[in-house]
Amino acid sequence: MRRRLFIASSVSALAGCGPISAALNGNDGVRRALASAEALNHALIGTHGLAREYGERDVDRHFRINGFATPSDAHYADLLASKFARYRLIVDGAVERPAAFSLSRLDGLARQTQITRHDCVEGWSAIGKWSGVPLRVVLDEVRPRDYARYVVFRCMDNDGAGTLYYESLDLHQARHPQALLALRLNDAPLDADHGAPVRLRVPTQLGYKSAKWIARIEVVGSLARVGGGQGGYWEDQGYEWYAGI
Amino acid sequence: MSDAPRSWIYRYPLLVRISHWVWLVAFFVLVGSGLQIFNASPNLDASDKSDPARRVLAIGSPSDGHGTTTLFGRTFTTTGALGWTSDGMGGRGAHAFPAWTTIPGYQDLSGGRRWHLFFAWIAALCWLVWLVVSAFRGKLRDMVLRVSDIPKLWPMQAYYLKLRAQPPPYGIYNPLQKAAYTAVLFVIAPLVVITGLALSPGIDAIAHPLTAIFGGRQFARLWHFAGMLVLLAFFALHVFQVFTQGLANQMRSMITGWYQR
Structure with a gap:
């Protein structure tokens, strides 16, 4: 039962890419690359519009x-x-x-x-x-x-x-x-x-x-x-x- | 195997092949990170501001261990699948979509937003480059559905259903392919991008009509989600077709460009 639980949780962890996305998400280079979108959005949308x-x-x-x-x-x-x-x-x-x-x-x-x-x-x-x-x-x-x-x-x-x-x-x-x-x-x-x-x-x-x-x-x-x-x-x-x- | 001579055609130029695979990666990331963002407020309302009276979809957990999904006022128990699901950390909790469907694969709204907003740019820029270059090369003519293709749609479907021995004559793409590609590339995908923009306060502030035509912010969020479901359905059908219409030939053509007819 324990073994089955272990296997089931390993499979679900792999399926969810939990470790992969955690590693990518925590990588400084990846974070910097992803953050480049913020500067683009700021430049294009700006803050001059009226709500x-x-x-x-x-x-x-x-x-x-x-x-x-x-x-x-x-x-x-x-x-x-x-x-x-x-x-x-x-x-x-x-x-x-x-x-x-x-x-x-x-x-x-x-x-x-x-x-x-x-x-x-x-x-x-x-x-x-x-x-x-x-x-x-x-x-x-x-x-x-x-x-x-x-x-x-x-x-x-x-x-x-x-x-x-x-x-x-x-x-x-x-x-x-x-x-x-x-x-x-x-x-x-x-x-x-x-x-x-x-x-x-x-x-x-x-x-x-x-x-x-x-x-x-x-x-x-x-x-x-x-x-x-x-x-x-x-x-x-x-x-x-x-x-x- | 028939003994009829087969011919090679160079079906997909490099740009199309690159765009195809970039879109695959971007679509995977956008769906996963989009579900992550959805999970932070797992309701969809047909209204501008949040309005429980106009709620179309609500995924929730009324008590520990129970997940429910309410669609158009009808509530279904969805424990384990929606509402009360895996948290990606070895346990279960009140998460609308299970952690294995989200990017990152655990609850992280800021991370989900970063991935989503970055890959939205990748997908949109890739679409723009593909569109401009394809139009310039005159390639769009082969794939956009025309009025003259419409009478051929049913004969093509009949051929797929084995009600007809031969497909109707067509060029590089058959009429059903043209219909699907035209709908996805020129209608649904652009709508998903536009509704995503429309639900942003900064965009609403510089372009009110964009948010207003979709019925307001929450309604735009609903269209954005619905568009994702349509793209997901296209994706499923597309993969089914690849597997049933000669997997090796299809994969080879999208990797090397060469398709055997």
Whole structure:
């Protein structure tokens, strides 16, 4: 019986090319070759297009909850209990005027509402009505320096092993007219499960770019020293930094 | 064996032979990595956003040890085949398609996406080069189905079914081959590429109509999957034909170019 089980599992492992695909998938040269498609896609599709905007009747009233678990640490619980009165969005790094924005100050900068579709890398889609301040308005407040290239989002949610979520856009993507720091979902302030108090919306790319629970925005000249160097939590796990496809 | 003299024809030029084998590899990788990507969200909806009310296909595992497949609202138990299947690591788990059908051969969405998006380029560029060179050389005329071929379709089928002693007269490709190649190379394969593009948020943002004509993102995902099934059916029929119409002659011609008539 054991022998038969062993034979059966060897056959199924061979049939599935498990060892072959594991070896190929783990090979650096193969990975680099496969990754060349990302540069082609980025060059051809780009990030200048405008995502389709929908009407009220298309909105998912119960927007699907995704991403890491809602933060449950004492710091976040404290912020939540005070309705984020003590929350400040830090925006610093390669900027001329680093700043710490309270929610009311953010809200007073500018307001934009978009009803856009969230496309998850897993394959599902949901439509939400998002309101907040365009990211480019916040960047104009802090004035990125000449060598600034990327905008990094530092978040309060962690992967369960202690690593906090992080994501990034280049300055071109960050200044896209639909790149939004959302404070509200479906006409109510963001709740804890949907990324309160501030989350990003980048409707032209897959959902993992739209970081939730943002604590700090750091403008940098290079992504080399951000996490594993690929520009985001999932990017460091092998996902594409350019997530338009 | 008949004693009639047989003739050699140079049927497949080098470019056709190379394209054929490149497509075989690319198709194998694209199907496997596509199933890997499908497994991350094993539902297909006839809608723009995800909508359970318009769900056409759902593969799932309602509880450990059970796999189900729901097609047009009818649920079938598919434990072991779909829904609850091998995980590629020696066990079983809640995976829609079993690990042996996916690339990589274990759960790895980012790996699947890398393989898929790379080989999509290989397949598409190979098609483009083949198309331009074949058109330039005037070779497409031999294989595209024409109106004048349509009356010959049934006699050819009748010949295959042994209802007719002789096939109708034809050139390099018979009328049924022309119909199959025309459908696959000029209709189905391009549609699979286009629906794959249409389900991407970046493409939707620069070309709304492309996503809209297929009924939205999830619908494009459904067409993309359906197109894959049609290509898989063509592949099965194609391999069956190769095995039943003189395996050695067919393989020789696609490797060396020379076909014995």
